[in-house]
Amino acid sequence: MGIAYFTCSICGSTYSSNEVQYTCPRDGANLDVHCDFETADTKPSMKSILFSSEQSIWRYAPLLPAPDPGYAGTPLHQVGMTPVYHPENLRQQLGLQQLWIKDESRNPSASFKDRASAVVVARALQTKEKVIIAASTGNAGAAMACMAASVGMHAIILAPRTAPPAKIAQLLVFGAQVILVDGNYDQAFDLSIAASQTFGWYNRNTGYNPFTAEGKKTAAFEIWEQVLRKLNPAAPPLNIYIPVGDGNIISGVYKGFQDLLSLGWINRLPRLIGVQAEGSAAIANAFLAGKDTIEPVNAETIADSISVNLPRDGFRALRAVRETHGTYIKVSDEEILQSIPTLGKAGIFVEPAAAAAYAGLTKALKIRQQDPAAPVLVLCTGSGLKDINAAIRSVPAAPVIEPTIQALKKVIYG
Numbered sequence: 561m562g563i564a565y566f567t568c569s570i571c572g573s574t575y576s577s578n579e580v581q582y583t584c585p586r587d588g589a590n591l592d593v594h595c596d597f598e599t600a601d602t603k604p605s606m607k608s609i610l611f612s613s614e615q616s617i618w619r620y621a622p623l624l625p626a627p628d629p630g631y632a633g634t635p636l637h638q639v640g641m642t643p644v645y646h647p648e649n650l651r652q653q654l655g656l657q658q659l660w661i662k663d664e665s666r667n668p669s670a671s672f673k674d675r676a677s678a679v680v681v682a683r684a685l686q687t688k689e690k691v692i693i694a695a696s697t698g699n700a701g702a703a704m705a706c707m708a709a710s711v712g713m714h715a716i717i718l719a720p721r722t723a724p725p726a727k728i729a730q731l732l733v734f735g736a737q738v739i740l741v742d743g744n745y746d747q748a749f750d751l752s753i754a755a756s757q758t759f760g761w762y763n764r765n766t767g768y769n770p771f772t773a774e775g776k777k778t779a780a781f782e783i784w785e786q787v788l789r790k791l792n793p794a795a796p797p798l799n800i801y802i803p804v805g806d807g808n809i810i811s812g813v814y815k816g817f818q819d820l821l822s823l824g825w826i827n828r829l830p831r832l833i834g835v836q837a838e839g840s841a842a843i844a845n846a847f848l849a850g851k852d853t854i855e856p857v858n859a860e861t862i863a864d865s866i867s868v869n870l871p872r873d874g875f876r877a878l879r880a881v882r883e884t885h886g887t888y889i890k891v892s893d894e895e896i897l898q899s900i901p902t903l904g905k906a907g908i909f910v911e912p913a914a915a916a917a918y919a920g921l922t923k924a925l926k927i928r929q930q931d932p933a934a935p936v937l938v939l940c941t942g943s944g945l946k947d948i949n950a951a952i953r954s955v956p957a958a959p960v961i962e963p964t965i966q967a968l969k970k971v972i973y974g
């Protein structure tokens with residue numbers, strides 16, 4: 561419920577909770593947050609979490625760096641506890657023994673990013689921030705605007721002028737102050753940091769604010785409750801497919817499992833498999849070349865939520881996969897698009913970035929990098945309603961007919 565200390569993910573320096581706010585002062589790297597439960601004499605009670613009636617991420621408040629902020633009747637208290645499905649048709653089609661799909665579109669702003677924004681806003685309330693700013697091209701900004709609206713905090717979003725209109729609409733409707741920057745995401749990112757320094761606004765940026773990963777780790781806690789606790793301990797470890805752009809989701813999920821391991825609530829880590837689009841694969845390229853340094857790319861993919869030139873959390877994203885004996889997989893835009901209607905046939909409507917995770921699983925099975933006897937979970941991170949153009953491209957157009965029974969008969973029976 562509080563912070564014990566921070567460590568730098570690269571140089572390992574340790575900082576007390578009031579010594580730093582964002583990144584490592586020595587090298588600018590991302591900080592790992594260590595919560596007070598790690599150093600406390602009495603550990604949090606597993607039973608009180610498992611029997612909690614709270615159906616949101618706030619059931620894990622004892623494992624988070626900021627206390628439950630209240631606002632029970634708002635979207636801030638509806639983040640997380642997203643469902644896991646086990647679609648039998650997809651399981652059979654893939655030839656797997658066990659398959660789960662965790663549907664993050666069920667979060668208040670319809671993506672995984674609500675987890676991060678909820679914990680960042682809780683932290684901002686705790687430190688009495690008045691204004692919160694972020695650079696975002698889409699889901700992160702929408703999530704922050706939604707969470708800020710829940711608590712009546714002023715949110716400023718800097719988005720590149722070229723951001724898709726549908727995503728800008730969501731930001732505006734949630735009442736954020738949206739400012740379009742005549743430049744790319746990286747320039748908006750740098751401007752938001754300069755604005756934080758100049759005006760004292762609290763900055764939420766992914767790969768900068770250490771609390772985003774703390775919010776994202778709640779997905780690991782839910783996977784533990786919803787899936788891991790029910791698995792046969794003698795079975796191979798759970799394989800989790802995660803779409804990767806900046807690498808903050810996979811780093812956060814890894815952190816959550818690390819927390820559970822350090823508490824002794826699990827005795828081994830699941831295997832994390834990062835999936836990147838071929839045209840935006842800076843982290844996968846480094847992993848597959850066995851390197852620690854990440855070379856930026858000129859990202860180009862239909863999956864805009866994972867389209868990143870220079871990943872902001874790449875180092876930790878490599879660590880998460882290496883330390884869980886996982887791997888990285890690259891998928892083409894074609895494979896991503898194909899996965900949209902495949903998931904649709906199980907009643908799940910995803911945006912391209914989320915479809916990429918499923919495409920990664922399909923490909924891993926095909927190239928024999930996934931044991932079909934091992935249990936598998938796919939993290940579907942965002943709703944298909946976020947990107948209607950991609951959805952329409954992924955399916956054949958509907959026929960248009962005259963309003964007669966003959967015409968209907970002809971189109972259905974031929």
Ligand SMILES: *Cc1c(COP(=O)(O)O)cnc(C)c1O
Nearest residue numbers: 699805806807808809913941942
């Ligand atoms: C942000 C996002 C991702 C990727 O998360 P990173 O932390 O950038 O790796 C994947 N899917 C969706 C829907 C997202 O919004």
Ligand SMILES: [Zn+2]
Nearest residue numbers: 568571584587
């Ligand atoms: Zn450092």
